[in-house]
Each structure stands twice: as C-alpha cells, then as structure tokens.
Amino acid sequence: MSTFTTPARRGTPPPAARKARGGVLPWLAVPALVLFVAFGVIPLIGVLFLSFTSWDGLGEIQLSGLTSWRAVLGDPNLLHSLWVTLLVMVVSWAVQTPASILLGVFLAGRQRYRAVLAVLYFIPLLLSQAAIAIAYKALLDPNFGLGAGLHIDLLIQDWLGEPILAFSVVIFVVSWQFIPFHSLIYQGGVRQIPQSLYEAAEIDGAGRVRKFFSITLPQLKYTIITSSTLMVVGSLTFFDLIFVLTAGGPADATRVLALDMYKRGFQASQMGPASAIAVILVLVGLALALLLRRLGGRDANASQMEGA
C-alpha cells in the first residue's frame, strides 16, 4: 500500500527527528485509529471472511468454503450487475466531465454573478439522495408529474418503467447532483493556472479555443485525474439514489453492484453471496483508484509548473 502514502506526504519536507518530545503524539492518533479499525478495517477483513460462510443475517454463521463464491460467480446476474455498474460509471463520467470542465472554467472568472451562480449550483449537492430521488419520482410520474401537468407529450413517458429511460434518468439525476461539485474542483484548478501562460499565448495570437485546448486543458490534467477518481470510485457507491428511485428496476436495468449486494444480503438473507459481491466491489474500487493514480504519474507537481 505504499502507493497511498505518497500523495498526502508530497510537498512536505521529511520531518526532522523530534524524538525528544516524548510519546504524546502517537497517542493523539489512537482514538481515530481505534474507531476506524473497529468499524472500517475489521469489517473490511470481515467481509472477506463472511464471503466464505453462509449466514441468513439472524442465525449462526457457518463456514461453507467456496459455496458463496461459486453461487455468485456462476450467477449470470452478477455479470449483469457488473455491466450495469460499469455502464453507470462510464456514462456518468462522460456526461459529467465535459460539463464540469466547461462550467468550472466559466466559474473561474471573477465576476460577481458567477459567484452567485456557483452558490446556486451547489444546492443539489446538499440534499439527501433519498429526498432527491423522491422528488424526481414525483416529478417524472407519467400521470401526476410535470409532463402530465404541462400536457407536453414528449415529457409524458414512463420514465422509470422503461429500462433505457430509467437508466438515463439515473444518469441525469446523478449529474444533476454532482456536476456542481466537480465544477467547483475545476474552478479551483483553473484559478491555479499561472496567468503568464495565457499572456504568452496571447502574444502568440492564440484565440480562446486554442488557449483552452493548448493551456487550460493540459494544465488541468491532474485536476481531471482527481475529479475522475472521485467520480469513478464514487459511482460504485450510488446506492441511496438508485434504491429509492428505481430499486434496481425495471427488469434489473439499474441494478448496480451495491444494490445487488443489498438485495441478496438484506432482502434474500444470503449474507455469504452478498459478502462475496462486497469483496468484488472493494476490489473494483481499489483497482480503479490504483489505475487512475498510475495515469497520474508520480512527478505530478514537477511538470505542472513547467514554463510558468
């Protein structure tokens, strides 16, 4: 796990030896460590252990070897859930990233009204996913929703009843909630780009589009990686929203891994297979985070300021 130690420590000079200071410091970290181990690390190991058992959530836990794994891996539903998860991840990334960059660049301007826009954009992020899902369910209702009230036929669809529509609604609502957050990250990234680069480009006669593609976008490389990591790993955790909005339906069209895990475990009382799915979820999350870190490269800071 040494890869994970680099980012937070980057930029800090190695602390000088202060052994003379007694043993207080390590103790300060102990409460957080104990809580995180008890409800984070132990469950993480526990989920691996439980995937080799059978348990109905109430009775005794019994070791059952690879039974759960065989059941899960042999189940075509798993492949379907994996596919849906991947699709949600890729499509929501592809929708959110360009929009967030565009909005972030625009919001980076210092005009007062843009600051007001940023404040308003942020509101959806504050609402609970359950509340958002409930509101959208009402809004999209084919009989009582917005479309029916306005008598616009195009809007009167069985939004949550058709697989493709329901999937699109999930992507839309996710974007509705999270684009503001990512545009905020990009806004911060854009503001860190040295003005001198733009001045140089202007002397070269570069126009707005050229400056965007030759300066802004390359300079945002590491911001894009940060934002994408959050998006991609975050997309594995879309549970509340999908659970309330579609409950995985229609016809399992939105049954992502997290939902599959919940349904098997807490509704079908098969904690063993559900744990196996949880392990897969963790592995996918870790693999993606590592992959995106590799893409980022180690010398992130060195090259970013080049030519400033």
Add this chain to the structure above:
Amino acid sequence: MSLTQTTGIKRAETLESEPHGHRRKRRRRPGSDGPNWLGGAVSWLWLAIVIVPIYWIVITSFKAQSSYYATNPLLPPTEPTLANYQMVVESDFPLYFVNSLIVTVGAVIPAVAVSFMAAYAIVRGGGRRFLRGVNSLFLMGLAIPLQATIIPVFLIIIRLHLYDSLLGLILPSIAFAIPLSVLILANFIRDVPKELFESMRLDGAGEVATLLRLALPLTMPAVVTVTIYNALTIWNGFLLPLVLTQSPDKRTLPLALWSFQGQYSVNVPAVLASVVLTSLPILAMYIIGRRQLLSGLTAGFSK
C-alpha cells in the same frame, strides 16, 4: 517553453506589419477575448436545470392536493396552503428530526475531534513509523467504497447489542467520516508555519497545548469545512439507518422520508412538503457556512 518564445517573437513581428491594427491591440490585452458565449450559455442553461426542479418542489408543496392536478405545475399556487406542512409536522416528523439531530451532532463532534488529533499527530510526527502507517491506513480508507463493509458492520452492531439504537448509527458514522477529515485537516495543519510550532516549543508548551492554542485556532476554517461536510453526509445518510435500525421510532429523516413516500405516494404535495422540511436545516447551514464550505473544499481537493 523555448519553442513558444521564438514563435511568439516571430508572431509579434508579423503582427507589426499586419494592417489589422485593432485585432492586435485586442489580443494583447490579457483575458480580452470578448464574452465566453459557450460557457455563458451552458452556465445559464445549467442554472435552469438546477433551479426548475427545486422551484417545482417548493411551489407544489404549498398547493392543496385537490388543486395540484388541476393547475399548471409551474405556476405558483393561487391559494397557497400550509396544510401539507401541517400534515407532515403532525405525523412523527419531529421525532425523526430529533433522531437525525442526535445522530448528526453525536457523530460529527467526536469525528472532527479525533480526526483533528490524528491529523495533528500525522503532520507533527510524520517521521515515526507508527504514524506513517496510520496515515496510509486512512488514505487507503479513501479508496474503499465503505458501503461494501455494511454486512460486517451490521454483524458487529448486532454483537455489540447496538442494533436498532441511535448509538449504533453514530459509531460507524464516525468511523466512515475519519479518512477524508484527516486528509483535509492534515493538509491545512501542514500550512501552519514551522516557526510557530518551534516558538511554542521554546516556550515550553507540550503537544496538547500546541494543538489547542496554535494549530486549532489557525486552522479553524478547515475545521468548519470538515464539520459542515460531515454533518451534511451524516444528516443525509440512508444506508446505515436502513440496515441498522428497525423500529419506526429510531428512524432518521431520510429513511422516514422514504417510508412516508411509500405511504402517501398519491399525495404529491405532502411528499414534497416533507422533502422541503428535511432539507431546510442543511440549507440553513449552507447559508451560514457557504463561504467556508466552498473555499475549504476547493482547497482540500486541489492540494
């Protein structure tokens, strides 16, 4: 960079002889490309996308159920009524509100406190192997979708006899909040000038005194950011109450909202009134701490 420089000079020379003097002038002033039409259009469009559903939720929550189906959904109610709010408040919502408040306050304060202590230790004693390990552990926690650990958390909470209790919601909420809080707080504590720590040391102050009298006051904006962020996450939490509670009187707001919606799905204005009511406290918090939250999050993530 040398390539750009030479072309830059060349470009400037050609520009001198160019007849379109006005173009040259415009381009030389930094940031003077004229309005960004695309960005402007997208941002106003996005504003509409964000605002219209929220506007619809708010105005509908003031409509009588009978008039809801008959009126234009985007026009404000002709006879605004508080009946929906009254109905929501007279159900068990006050209880759920108090539950949410207990869980949020009960989790956020300890979470921020232990995270701050850990972040301080990691920054100040980062050379020690133990603290390096702790730091890596928390960073690893960031990459793991914590929902995936819900089944063992459920088991642990049962074994601790905390199932269906608010404390059973508080403990895992604290743990899940720690990794990101430590990361953000550590980033800010690192920015405190080393000389200040040194002068505290020369004054004979111990680590705890330094933490309380130097690090805490100087990183207050970050502490506020982390507090608001965690309060938001925990207030809005859905999975933990869904899995770890059972009795209706232990419900927190998002879960209550969900079951309320199942119960009254036909009464759209009442459902939306409950949505508005559960969101009001967070909106109030946003209005108070907006500046802190926005700038703190940008700084926390762009480091």
